[in-house]
Amino acid sequence: xxxxxxxxxxxxxxxxxxxxxxxxxxxxxxxxxxxxxxxxxxxxxxxxxxxxxxxxxxxxxxxxxxxxxxxxxxxxxxxxxxxxxxxxxxxxxxxxxxxxxxxxxxxxxxxxxxxxxxxxxxxxxxxxxxxxxxxxxxxxxxxxxxxxxxxxxxxxxxxxxxxxxxxxxxxxxxxxxxxxxxxxxxxxxxxxxxxxxxxxxxxxxxxxxxxxxxxxxxxxxxxxxxxxxxxxxxxxxxxxxxxxxxxxxxxxxxxxxxxxxxxxxxxxxxxxxxxxxxxxxxxxxxxxxxxxxxxxxxxxxxxxxxxxxxxxxxxxxxxxxxxxxxx
Numbered sequence: 001x002x003x004x005x006x007x008x009x010x011x012x013x014x015x016x017x018x019x020x021x022x023x024x025x026x027x028x029x030x031x032x033x034x035x036x037x038x039x040x041x042x043x044x045x046x047x048x049x050x051x052x053x054x055x056x057x058x059x060x061x062x063x064x065x066x067x068x069x070x071x072x073x074x075x076x077x078x079x080x081x082x083x084x085x086x087x088x089x090x091x092x093x094x095x096x097x098x099x100x101x102x103x104x105x106x107x108x109x110x111x112x113x114x115x116x117x118x119x120x121x122x123x124x125x126x127x128x129x130x131x132x133x134x135x136x137x138x139x140x141x142x143x144x145x146x147x148x149x150x151x152x153x154x155x156x157x158x159x160x161x162x163x164x165x166x167x168x169x170x171x172x173x174x175x176x177x178x179x180x181x182x183x184x185x186x187x188x189x190x191x192x193x194x195x196x197x198x199x200x201x202x203x204x205x206x207x208x209x210x211x212x213x214x215x216x217x218x219x220x221x222x223x224x225x226x227x228x229x230x231x232x233x234x235x236x237x238x239x240x241x242x243x244x245x246x247x248x249x250x251x252x253x254x255x256x257x258x259x260x261x262x263x264x265x266x267x268x269x270x271x272x273x274x275x276x277x278x279x280x281x282x283x284x285x286x287x288x289x290x291x292x293x294x295x296x297x298x299x300x301x302x303x304x305x306x307x308x309x310x311x312x313x314x315x316x317x318x319x320x321x322x323x324x325x326x327x
Contacts, residue, residue: 004032004292007076007103009055009067009090010083011036011045015314016275017082017285018048024285032289035074037067047316047324058086064093071101077292079105081269087113104202106288108246108268115244116266119156119184129243131236132262134186142173142185152189156182162220191257194230195222196237197277198252199284204245207297208282209234212273222273222311227280229305236261249274249284276309 006021008014018034025032036049039057046052053070056063063086071079079097081090090097091113094105107113115121126133134152137145151167153176163180166188167173177183193214199207211233216224237252244266251271253264270284278284281303290297317325 002077003075004030004077004289005035005075006032006288007035007037007053007067007071007074007079008045008049009037009079009081010058010086011038011049012043012082014045014082014270014272015048017270018045020275020278020283021285022050024283024289028286028289030289030293032077033074035070035076037070041322042318044316047318058089064089064097068097068101071097071103076101076103078288079103081105081107084117084267084269087268088117104292106248108248108250112244112246113268116246116268117157119154119265122265123184125244126240126263129240131240132260133264134189134262137185142177147173148187150188152186153177153180153183154186155180156184189255189257189262191255191262193255194228194233194253195225195271195273196233196252196254197271197274197282197284198237198241198246198250199282199287200241200247200250201287201291201297202247204241204247205297206238206241206299207287208277208284208300208303209237210277210280210282210303211237212276221271222276224311225273225276225309227276227303227305227307227309229301229303230256232256233261234301248288273309273311276307277303279309280304280307 018036021034033050035051036046037053037055038046039055041054056066081087090107091110094107097105115125123133123136149168153167154164165176167176195212195214197210201207211228211230212225213228214222214225246268249270251267255262287297319325
């Protein structure tokens with residue numbers, strides 16, 4: 001069997017994800033190096049990987065070519081995107097990357113990525129398939145209708161909760177509409193917020209669905225969370241991915257409100273809090289290695305319920321040669 005080397009793009013602070021892939025390879029007793037790539041040579045995750053590579057910035061013209069070169073030079077079996085901003089580009093170039101490098105890209109088809117990245121298209125998709133989502137207002141409705149506050153405003157293609165605001169009155173609405181690029185205005189909803197880690201095989205078959213209650217967040221990413229094996233959420237998310245047809249590890253954001261389950265967004269990639277689900281027993285890293293080895297996986301819920309995760313910052317120090325200082 002060939003080495004099952006993994007390339008994690010835009011590795012940044014994804015130290016836990018790097019460690020999860022390394023732990024899964026060790027558990028399975030397979031030869032698999034984790035290569036971490038980033039446009040900055042001081043991205044923390046680079047120093048926890050088996051090998052680090054510095055990539056061009058996403059919008060530089062040689063970005064895709066350099067990914068292909070790295071895949072060929074390091075015999076990469078699977079490329080894993082981790083940030084929203086390069087998903088459309090990678091989806092557009094997926095066939096080229098895979099055909100030239102012989103590497104698999106863990107990313108859904110372009111039409112799925114396009115729906116997830118465009119909040120207007122995502123709204124229409126869910127409404128057309130009878131899923132609940134907060135009402136979105138047209139410009140005519142915003143300008144001519146007596147609105148009921150609070151509302152919620154966010155950018156059409158935003159990420160990490162940047163430029164998202166609760167809107168409490170007309171003056172705030174007018175101000176935020178000038179600040180937010182291509183604003184989307186919806187009803188503000190409140191309830192119990194969940195992130196759901198869903199893992200599907202390369203053909204779109206669901207393997208695991210893990211709801212995580214979002215107890216606390218920081219900069220849009222979960223900092224405290226609890227695994228909650230909620231049957232209502234699991235069944236509704238099964239229904240959603242059956243019509244959307246993504247692949248790999250995806251992240252679903254939703255709320256349980258007085259109306260039921262209302263969806264917020266889907267990120268067709270590993271989310272920052274994915275290691276919580278992985279460590280609870282729904283090990284997407286291990287599952288990916290098994291799929292690459294040709295194993296067939298079945299749906300299961302054999303992960304630990306009610307596990308509480310408290311995330312925290314840590315640090316490494318580098319010397320003048322960019323080597324880790326052991327204290």
